[in-house]
Amino acid sequence: MTSSPPRPEDPNPSAATAAPGGPPPHVAHPQRVRSFVTRAGRTTTGQAKALAELGPRFVLPFQQTKLDLGAAFGREAPVVMEIGFGMGDATAHIAALRPDENFLCCEVHEPGVGALLKRIGEMGLTNIRILQHDAVEVVDHMLEASTLAGIHIFFPDPWHKKRHHKRRLIQPPLVAKLAQRLIPGGYLHCATDWQPYAEQMLEVLTAEPLLENTAAGYAERPAYRPETKFERRGLKLGHGVWDLVFRRRAAVP
DSSP states (O other), X not given: OOSSOOOTTOSOTTOSSBOTTOOOTTOSSOSSOOSBOOOOXXXXXXXXXXXXXXXXXXXXXXXXXXXXXXXXHTSOOOEEEEEOOTTSHHHHHHHHHOTTSEEEEEOOOHHHHHHHHHHHHHHTOOSEEEEOSOHHHHHHHHOXXXXXXXXXXXXXXXXOSGGGXXXXXXXXXXXXXXXXXXXXXXXXXXXXXXXXXXXXXXXXHHHOTTEEESSSSSBOOOTTSOXXXXXXXXXXXXXXXXXXXXXXXXXXX
């Protein structure tokens, strides 16, 4: 995503690929992909209260050692990672729908973290933990291989301009790392409302030898992923939304 304010009802304003303290303006591309972009945003009183009251329980500190997932959640259960949850509406919906799974969610946008914490309190959710940190570094440092049952990446920044395509999150090096963190049979679910990015996603995911497509091309929207108001409005205007669901192979062919 760009550093401009998110679109109204944008389901995910920070699954993007720039970082604070990034390259100076004259540098065309960052040296490595990150999972977020810095953006302005005001934390509301309710969000700030949720950060103060619920943050100590549900927000995990970033660490450069492997995370004990069972200890972090207080139970052993399948873990699904979400990269860039925006304001957390879909995250809370899915976590409530699937209480027997744990959800490890990365987001750096503080109002979004506060908004999800607020929903956690309102809905009485206990199966979410948040890392307010770059998801790429979380993957690199905190997650063991073959530990995740699923990964969600919904509406990452498409970086529309051709010269910015290198900033896109879904690229072969990261996809290889994500595939390695999935258990055999674990899934990677991406969604985008930008067709050229959907085509790139399909190409990159298809080329990863650890993954296989669960559909002949794009997938039907899984029932667990809710439609947002923004998405419904776009569909009425004839805009498309593309879901891709790939599964880790039991063995590399």
